[in-house]
Amino acid sequence: MSQQKTPPVVLVDGSSYLFRAYHALPPLTTSKGHPTGAIKGVISMLRRLEQDYPGSRVVVVFDAKGKTFRHDLYDQYKANRPPMPEDLGVQIAPIHEIVRAMGLPLLIIPDVEADDVIGTLATEATSKGVDVVISTGDKDMAQLVSDHVTLINTMTEIPMDRDGVVEKFGIGPEQIVDYLALVGDTVDNIPGVTKCGPKTAVKWLQQYHDLDNLMAHADEIGGKIGDNLRDALDHLPLSRQLATIRTDVDLDFGIEEVSPEPEDEEQLLELFKEYEFKSWIAEYSGDNGSNDRQPSHNPADSSPERQYDTIFTEEQLNDWLGRLEQADLFAFDTETTSLRYSEADIVGMSFAIEPGKAAYLPLAHDYMGAPDQLNRDATLKRLKPLLESTDHRKVGQNLKYDKNVLANHGISLEGIAEDTMLESYVLNSTATRHDMGSLALKYLGEKTISFQDIAGKGAKQLTFNQIDLEQASEYAAEDADITLRLHQALRPQLAATGQLETVYQDIDMPLVPVLSRIEQRGVMINASTLKQHSQELAERMAELEKAAHEEAGEAFNLGSPKQLQAIFYDKMGLPVVKKTPKGAPSTAEPVLQELAHEHQLPRLILEHRSLSKLKSTYTDTLPELISPRTGRVHTSYHQAVTATGRLSSSEPNLQNIPVRTEQGRRIRQAFVAPEGYKLVAADYSQIELRIMAHLSGDKGLLTAFEKGEDIHRATAAEVFGTSVDEITSDQRRSAKAINFGLIYGMSAFGLSRQLEVERKVAQDYIDRYFQRYPGVLAYMDRIRKQAHDDGYVETLAGRRLYLPEINARNKQMQQAAERTAINAPMQGTAADIIKRAMVTVEDWLQSEHADEARMVMQVHDELILEVRESALDTICHGLEKRMSAAADLKVPLLVEAGVGDNWDEAH
DNA sequence: CGCAAATCGTA
DNA sequence: GTACGATTTGCGT
Numbered sequence: 001m002s003q004q005k006t007p008p009v010v011l012v013d014g015s016s017y018l019f020r021a022y023h024a025l026p027p028l029t030t031s032k033g034h035p036t037g038a039i040k041g042v043i044s045m046l047r048r049l050e051q052d053y054p055g056s057r058v059v060v061v062f063d064a065k066g067k068t069f070r071h072d073l074y075d076q077y078k079a080n081r082p083p084m085p086e087d088l089g090v091q092i093a094p095i096h097e098i099v100r101a102m103g104l105p106l107l108i109i110p111d112v113e114a115d116d117v118i119g120t121l122a123t124e125a126t127s128k129g130v131d132v133v134i135s136t137g138d139k140d141m142a143q144l145v146s147d148h149v150t151l152i153n154t155m156t157e158i159p160m161d162r163d164g165v166v167e168k169f170g171i172g173p174e175q176i177v178d179y180l181a182l183v184g185d186t187v188d189n190i191p192g193v194t195k196c197g198p199k200t201a202v203k204w205l206q207q208y209h210d211l212d213n214l215m216a217h218a219d220e221i222g223g224k225i226g227d228n229l230r231d232a233l234d235h236l237p238l239s240r241q242l243a244t245i246r247t248d249v250d251l252d253f254g255i256e257e258v259s260p261e262p263e264d265e266e267q268l269l270e271l272f273k274e275y276e277f278k279s280w281i282a283e284y285s286g287d288n289g290s291n292d293r294q295p296s297h298n299p300a301d302s303s304p305e306r307q308y309d310t311i312f313t314e315e316q317l318n319d320w321l322g323r324l325e326q327a328d329l330f331a332f333d334t335e336t337t338s339l340r341y342s343e344a345d346i347v348g349m350s351f352a353i354e355p356g357k358a359a360y361l362p363l364a365h366d367y368m369g370a371p372d373q374l375n376r377d378a379t380l381k382r383l384k385p386l387l388e389s390t391d392h393r394k395v396g397q398n399l400k401y402d403k404n405v406l407a408n409h410g411i412s413l414e415g416i417a418e419d420t421m422l423e424s425y426v427l428n429s430t431a432t433r434h435d436m437g438s439l440a441l442k443y444l445g446e447k448t449i450s451f452q453d454i455a456g457k458g459a460k461q462l463t464f465n466q467i468d469l470e471q472a473s474e475y476a477a478e479d480a481d482i483t484l485r486l487h488q489a490l491r492p493q494l495a496a497t498g499q500l501e502t503v504y505q506d507i508d509m510p511l512v513p514v515l516s517r518i519e520q521r522g523v524m525i526n527a528s529t530l531k532q533h534s535q536e537l538a539e540r541m542a543e544l545e546k547a548a549h550e551e552a553g554e555a556f557n558l559g560s561p562k563q564l565q566a567i568f569y570d571k572m573g574l575p576v577v578k579k580t581p582k583g584a585p586s587t588a589e590p591v592l593q594e595l596a597h598e599h600q601l602p603r604l605i606l607e608h609r610s611l612s613k614l615k616s617t618y619t620d621t622l623p624e625l626i627s628p629r630t631g632r633v634h635t636s637y638h639q640a641v642t643a644t645g646r647l648s649s650s651e652p653n654l655q656n657i658p659v660r661t662e663q664g665r666r667i668r669q670a671f672v673a674p675e676g677y678k679l680v681a682a683d684y685s686q687i688e689l690r691i692m693a694h695l696s697g698d699k700g701l702l703t704a705f706e707k708g709e710d711i712h713r714a715t716a717a718e719v720f721g722t723s724v725d726e727i728t729s730d731q732r733r734s735a736k737a738i739n740f741g742l743i744y745g746m747s748a749f750g751l752s753r754q755l756e757v758e759r760k761v762a763q764d765y766i767d768r769y770f771q772r773y774p775g776v777l778a779y780m781d782r783i784r785k786q787a788h789d790d791g792y793v794e795t796l797a798g799r800r801l802y803l804p805e806i807n808a809r810n811k812q813m814q815q816a817a818e819r820t821a822i823n824a825p826m827q828g829t830a831a832d833i834i835k836r837a838m839v840t841v842e843d844w845l846q847s848e849h850a851d852e853a854r855m856v857m858q859v860h861d862e863l864i865l866e867v868r869e870s871a872l873d874t875i876c877h878g879l880e881k882r883m884s885a886a887a888d889l890k891v892p893l894l895v896e897a898g899v900g901d902n903w904d905e906a907h
Numbered sequence: 908c909g910c911a912a913a914t915c916g917t918a
Numbered sequence: 919g920t921a922c923g924a925t926t927t928g929c930g931t
Binding site: 170557559560561562563612613616617621641642643644646647648649650651652653655656688740741742743744745746747749750751753754815816819820822823824826827831860 | 919920921922923924925926927928930
């Protein structure tokens with residue numbers, strides 16, 4: 001008989017899971033409205049633990065109400081904690097009831113926090129030779145890890161032993177307490193070292209090993225952060241004490257006395273019924289009522305069993321095709337050789353019609369020894385009618401990508417009915433990233449196979465055609481399956497809010513094929529003028545570099561802020577105007593601008609920097625992005641990235657092509673139209689201020705726009721109390737800054753810095769502005785209040801932006817959220833409007849002017865088209881008309897279109 | 908090779 | 919003061 005190792009004791013930090021489940025999982029209630037999301041999260045986690053650690057004793061520990069020894073040490077302990085949300089509080093008692101019914105020991109020790117109970121029990125167990133697993137979502141617990149104690153985060157399935165702690169934090173478990181003391185904790189109100197975050201804390205601890213030693217050498221730390229450390233010396237020992245989990249609490253029982261009882265199945269069934277956990281009810285009301293549970297692999301009780309096929313034969317293909325043709329809606333995903341659609345080829349496709357059942361159709365896996373697969377081109381030909389049919393409705397995750405890839409194979413994907421990425425984005429643009437892995441975890445509670453898991457990473461990463469079919473099938477079929485299930489989870493949530501459904505249905509979904517076509521078209525760029533420009537920039541930069549080295553008296557890298565800091569502030573002793581967020585003296589543009597009044601070197605640096613930026617970002621790079629296939633540049637527009645509803649653009653980012661300087665405009669001159677065509681650039685004039693006028697209904701603002709006045713001039717006249725034609729250029733400039741500041745949720749401080757005037761003067765401008773435009777002030781107050789009350793703000797179309805930080809304890813964070821609250825409705829409404837315009841314009845051009853004009857770019861408030869010269873008048877007129885009509889506001893939406901041989905001229 | 912910070916381009 | 923993406927450096931792996 002071999003010696004069997006005793007199974008570990010599993011100590012569960014119930015309180016940490018309570019909060020994690022509450023925040024991580026979608027809100028869920030019973031039909032009567034009792035919240036149950038946190039209950040379900042915690043209980044499924046416990047059930048999972050029981051399965052994962054068969055034979056282990058599972059002990060559940062919760063915090064008790066009331067004060068603990070830490071409050072005695074420090075009366076401000078946890079003073080910043082917000083009260084527990086009501087819909088969380090009511091879930092605690094049910095959790096306790098269910099845990100008891102499950103027969104698990106439940107420890108709630110008065111005056112002792114769960115952490116300390118766990119620390120004490122863990123220490124006791126290890127001293128008796130029993131290993132311990134602590135299940136928690138709280139990283140502070142890492143201090144308890146040892147050779148016999150590991151942590152497991154059940155929600156993310158990441159276990160952490162000693163090496164894991166070192167890997168995650170960069171320091172050992174015994175250094176965690178010091179780390180926590182240095183970083184501090186705003187929620188628990190534990191003061192740390194100002195501006196010392198995880199990076200700095202780890203760096204110090206790696207160098208000085210522990211807090212005592214670091215404090216002894218505090219005078220060795222330079223910079224502002226060193227001062228901060230020295231300022232903190234007095235309270236650091238207390239912080240460390242507060243962060244230390246106790247392992248010596250006087251409990252009046254021992255670990256071996258804490259033992260499980262048999263499950264009370266009747267009681268459990270009753271509770272599951274009460275809280276409407278369907279799959280668990282089924283389990284407990286089953287025929288024999290015994291304990292042999294379905295192995296449930298995740299916290300969602302709707303997780304179906306998986307049956308994934310791989311399609312190798314004609315028969316299988318026919319079978320699936322038949323069923324896809326019958327389906328009301330099917331999920332679909334392509335696997336390709338590249339993330340860049342412009343160079344991606346199809347490797348395989350996956351499909352799902354009902355949850356849990358999916359198939360992968362491999363077509364081009366070509367690694368050594370790959371099984372025979374159906375012929376790609378012949379099979380795509382067979383799929384073509386289905387994929388090109390608008391009657392066969394498809395759901396996918398970012399179908400724009402699939403549409404672009406299929407286009408490379410001569411297939412025009414139609415019937416794009418639903419997109420899970422956009423569903424999630426419209427539901428809550430900031431709750432999560434909108435990639436499939438994140439969505440699966442958040443909305444289904446499932447961890448999916450990541451591409452890295454099967455393809456590796458870095459330079460050695462495989463492309464999908466090189467991946468073993470067994471793994472590829474599992475991965476690809478899961479994609480289609482999860483997509484379908486995500487859709488089933490998300491679509492009802494959208495439908496529950498009529499306005500959000502409209503935003504999804506009428507704005508974001510119709511835009512998908514429009515963007516797809518713009519991306520596929522690409523834009524024409526004159527590579528030779530850009531290369532010529534690069535040459536000239538290089539020559540000028542060489543001159544500047546030489547001059548700078550002479551000025552500094554030594555050679556250095558002009559591109560390195562760090563080396564610049566050394567030369568400016570250490571060697572030349574220039575005054576420090578401003579510091580970076582990390583406390584280093586800044587060498588940012590406005591600072592150099594300031595120093596340039598007095599010194600030659602910053603002037604040289606400034607010019608060198610701006611040229612270097614232009615060269616590396618644009619003149620060198622843009623020619624490299626020209627597709628050899630089309631001779632044009634194909635950006636990617638991202639529809640689910642920004643918080644406000646705007647698009648973003650990458651590879652290349654076409655939304656930050658220079659315009660302000662002459663050198664910059666030369667880059668715009670390289671964006672050209674083909675022979676016989678011109679570029680037309682049409683932009684909305686002052687769209688955000690007009691939206692502000694509409695939303696606020698302010699009389700003065702509305703009148704100014706109705707009369708078609710120069711709005712900055714009109715504002716200047718109001719604020720400075722003069723007539724419109726007496727306004728100086730300086731006054732107009734100030735008014736313009738005020739108007740922009742308004743859109744950004746300005747403060748007097750910000751405005752004063754912008755205008756380089758005293759703060760009091762800036763405040764005076766703002767006061768006078770609000771006096772003259774009282775409707776704007778009222779609107780701002782209304783928005784702030786709405787943000788605080790509802791936790792979100794919305795655009796005119798009803799697109800929401802959630803602001804979780806709006807009621808933060810930290811005043812700075814709260815104010816930042818308020819500025820976002822002010823800005824988002826304007827920025828977001830403008831985004832909604834241009835999105836609608838794009839759909840209308842594309843439809844119009846496709847149906848009436850297919851050979852004469854096409855959209856090639858969007859830059860937030862501007863559309864750029866290629867237009868045949870013979871059609872210029874018609875198109876410009878029709879374009880302005882449609883863009884203006886994209887929204888019906890209380891003020892006219894003015895659109896200004898320009899024509900030119902290149903983008904600069906058209907602007 | 909991967910990541911964070913600093914910087915700078917746009918609306 | 920809002921919203922983004924790309925590049926470079928510097929550092930640690």
